[in-house]
Amino acid sequence: MPVTTIEQCEALILPPEFTEIRLTTAQGPVYRQVSTAAPRDAVAEEVPVIDISRINDDLEIRKELAREVAETCSRYGFFYIRNHGIPEDKINAAKEQAFNFFRQPKELKEKVSQQHSKYSNGWSSLRSRRVSPTESADKKEGFIWSYDPEYDPDTKDVDQVPAPVANALHAEKFIWDGTSHLPDFRDAILSYWQECVTLSRKLVRTFALALDLPESYFDDLVTYPGSDGAINFYPGVEPGSNPGATLDVGLGSHTDLQCFTLLWQDEVGGLQLLSQSGQWLKVPPISGTLVVNIGDFLMRLTNDRFISTVHRVYNYSIVDRLSMPFFFGFNFNENVEVLPSCIDETHPAKYEPISCGAWCKRRLAMVKL
Ligand SMILES: O=C(O)CCC(=O)C(=O)O
Numbered sequence: 001m002p003v004t005t006i007e008q009c010e011a012l013i014l015p016p017e018f019t020e021i022r023l024t025t026a027q028g029p030v031y032r033q034v035s036t037a038a039p040r041d042a043v044a045e046e047v048p049v050i051d052i053s054r055i056n057d058d059l060e061i062r063k064e065l066a067r068e069v070a071e072t073c074s075r076y077g078f079f080y081i082r083n084h085g086i087p088e089d090k091i092n093a094a095k096e097q098a099f100n101f102f103r104q105p106k107e108l109k110e111k112v113s114q115q116h117s118k119y120s121n122g123w124s125s126l127r128s129r130r131v132s133p134t135e136s137a138d139k140k141e142g143f144i145w146s147y148d149p150e151y152d153p154d155t156k157d158v159d160q161v162p163a164p165v166a167n168a169l170h171a172e173k174f175i176w177d178g179t180s181h182l183p184d185f186r187d188a189i190l191s192y193w194q195e196c197v198t199l200s201r202k203l204v205r206t207f208a209l210a211l212d213l214p215e216s217y218f219d220d221l222v223t224y225p226g227s228d229g230a231i232n233f234y235p236g237v238e239p240g241s242n243p244g245a246t247l248d249v250g251l252g253s254h255t256d257l258q259c260f261t262l263l264w265q266d267e268v269g270g271l272q273l274l275s276q277s278g279q280w281l282k283v284p285p286i287s288g289t290l291v292v293n294i295g296d297f298l299m300r301l302t303n304d305r306f307i308s309t310v311h312r313v314y315n316y317s318i319v320d321r322l323s324m325p326f327f328f329g330f331n332f333n334e335n336v337e338v339l340p341s342c343i344d345e346t347h348p349a350k351y352e353p354i355s356c357g358a359w360c361k362r363r364l365a366m367v368k369l
């Protein structure tokens with residue numbers, strides 16, 4: 001066919017505009033072709049805003065909400081939730097304390113370094129981690145903590161935690177002891193975290209409906225749920241510098257591990273998701289919302305019906321960026337098989353049963369390879 005348009009000429013003379021990235025997954029490395037074009041904004045059909053005030057409404061209305069969730073989860077598994085019920089003042093208090101923590105001298109943060117942890121709880125310093133092996137080290141500081149029944153908003157007698165549950169817990173106290181010089185840090189951070197646990201226990205019921213299961217289907221699996229909280233600090237670029245091709249990634253391309261993530265992000269922006277065709281789409285902050293995205297464990301349980309989408313963060317701004325993700329999963333000790341509503345004669349289960357704890361362990365072991 002003769003070349004007649006500028007686009008066709010360019011297609012012949014320009015180098016391919018795709019590059020390959022390697023992702024770490026629990027199943028081993030996965031390779032994806034990604035566009036080198038500048039990311040564009042995601043449109044509402046791709047990452048919708050869903051009003052979840054209906055979560056407390058009648059069953060028929062809850063089912064309608066679940067249908068909207070199901071639809072978006074089989075596309076990108078990324079959506080915003082509005083009217084999520086977490087009070088603004090709790091978010092602001094946690095945000096303020098997070099900044100207080102990160103803006104301390106290094107020596108103080110080192111007291112709670114991840115290097116003292118058995119399970120990656122605590123502080124990770126700038127560029128100490130590289131989530132994506134084919135991208136730069138992460139230009140990010142983080143602080144992460146695990147589910148602890150002592151702080152469960154659904155009060156628990158910590159002496160009565162069943163042994164199989166207790167053996168699978170990853171909570172460590174040194175991160176709170178080592179931050180006790182910041183008087184309001186622990187309370188503000190955990191109070192936000194408790195809101196996330198409560199909201200997730202409600203949302204998991206919407207997910208059950210969305211998967212054509214009884215609403216209470218997952219209730220017994222979230223009594224001591226995987227509930228890792230984190231705060232992420234992405235320093236801004238130097239004023240006057242050219243944030244060009246050499247800009248370090250804030251958090252390299254990855255998928256989340258557990259069932260779903262609730263992400264609060266400040267107004268700076270920088271989150272991007274990878275579309276099926278390999279384009280980066282910006283997921284900009286929308287005031288009053290949280291971002292929800294599906295993780296690998298839920299994708300597996302749904303026989304790949306709900307999608308765990310690759311995402312990354314770049315902070316192109318001169319302003320520091322803060323985000324607070326919360327990673328929700330099932331009780332770490334509980335073996336879970338592919339959901340009955342996601343299999344039939346022509347679509348048998350693709351995966352063996354596994355517990356959320358074993359799944360996370362498998363993935364973390366891959367990082368060290
Ligand atoms: O900071 C963000 O916006 C995203 C964080 C994230 O993807 C993660 O911590 O897994």
Ligand SMILES: [Fe+2]
Pocket residue numbers: 254255256311
């Ligand atoms: Fe993530």
